[in-house]
Structure formats: C-alpha cells, structure tokens
Amino acid sequence: MENSTTPKISSLIAQIQSNDKLSQLLDGINFVPGDTFYWNYTDCSVTYNEHSKDCIPFFLHEIGHAILKHSSYNKDVELLKMECSAWDEAKKISNILNINIDDNLIESSLDTYRDWLHNRSLCPKCDTTGIQKTPKTYYCISCYTKWNVNEARSCALRRYIKYSD
Ligand SMILES: [Zn+2]
Numbered sequence: 031m032e033n034s035t036t037p038k039i040s041s042l043i044a045q046i047q048s049n050d051k052l053s054q055l056l057d058g059i060n061f062v063p064g065d066t067f068y069w070n071y072t073d074c075s076v077t078y079n080e081h082s083k084d085c086i087p088f089f090l091h092e093i094g095h096a097i098l099k100h101s102s103y104n105k106d107v108e109l110l111k112m113e114c115s116a117w118d119e120a121k122k123i124s125n126i127l128n129i130n131i132d133d134n135l136i137e138s139s140l141d142t143y144r145d146w147l148h149n150r151s152l153c154p155k156c157d158t159t160g161i162q163k164t165p166k167t168y169y170c171i172s173c174y175t176k177w178n179v180n181e182a183r184s185c186a187l188r189r190y191i192k193y194s195d
C-alpha cells in the first residue's frame with residue numbers, strides 16, 4: 031500500500047465537519063474515541079480506536095453504518111448485508127474526501143465476517159449448520175441442540191476474533 035497521504039483521524043474528522051454534504055449527513059452524530067469501532071444507534075455515536083492500524087477505513091465504515099442509520103437486525107444474514115452496505119457507503123465518503131480505501135481490506139474484512147457468521151451457525155454438538163431462530167439463538171435440525179450466540183453489534187469484535195487465533 032503506497033498510501034502516504036492517509037490523514038490522521040483528527041484531521042479527517044475536521045475534514046468531514048467542514049464538508050457541507052457530509053456534515054449535513056452526519057448532523058447530530060458524535061465521534062467518540064475508544065478502544066473499538068462501533069456505531070451506536072441509540073446514542074447516535076461512532077466510537078473509534080485511533081490506535082488501530084486501519085483506523086481511517088474502519089472509522090469510515092462505522093460512519094457508513096451511521097449514515098445508513100443501521101439499527102437492529104433479526105437474522106445474521108441481514109448483518110452481512112449491513113456490513114456490505116456500510117463498506118459501500120464508506121467508499122462513497124472516501125471518494126468525497128479523496129482518501130483511498132484498499133479493496134483488499136474490505137474483502138478480507140467481509141470474509142472474516144462471513145467465516146465468523148458461518149462458525150457461529152454450526153451446531154456445537156454435531157457440526158451441522160443450524161437454523162437461526164432469533165437474533166441470539168440457533169437450532170440444529172439434526173440433533174435438536176439449541177445454542178446462543180452473542181449479539182453481533184461491534185464490528186471490532188469480529189476482527190478481534192480474527193486476530194486472536
Ligand atoms: Zn460494520
């Protein structure tokens with residue numbers, strides 16, 4: 031990646047706030063430094079980790095969730111759609127701001143996400159792919175086991191799982 035022009039997060043936020051179109055789209059949304067990347071629909075806040083190597087693209091990704099007003103979901107497949115559309119939105123914003131987001135980063139992030147969703151859909155007893163009953167429960171049609179999954183709202187949680195193995 032020859033991306034020597036990647037701005038610092040503070041100057042990126044200043045750039046967003048001085049852009050008419052973006053400041054309108056993001057009116058009322060707070061940017062909060064933290065140790066994760068997270069869009070909170072209830073608080074209207076985007077949390078970002080300024081120490082992350084890929085802070086800028088992941089920050090723009092969360093901004094994408096914010097602009098699209100993503101809130102709750104019923105099935106994991108809906109989450110995947112939200113992830114894709116948040117990246118699409120992040121790309122649009124990056125074009126406005128003249129920033130390059132590496133497509134490989136997006137692809138690997140979505141792949142990680144798919145893997146993560148796939149793994150949680152597997153029955154812990156017999157490895158059959160289960161059926162999702164509620165946002166937090168799966169059910170195995172082969173051995174009738176039921177299992178719970180975590181609420182999947184933090185994009186960083188997915189990446190944490192990826193990097194922790
Ligand atoms: Zn996301």
Ligand SMILES: [Zn+2]
Pocket residue numbers: 153154155156157158170171172173174175
């Ligand atoms: Zn099973």
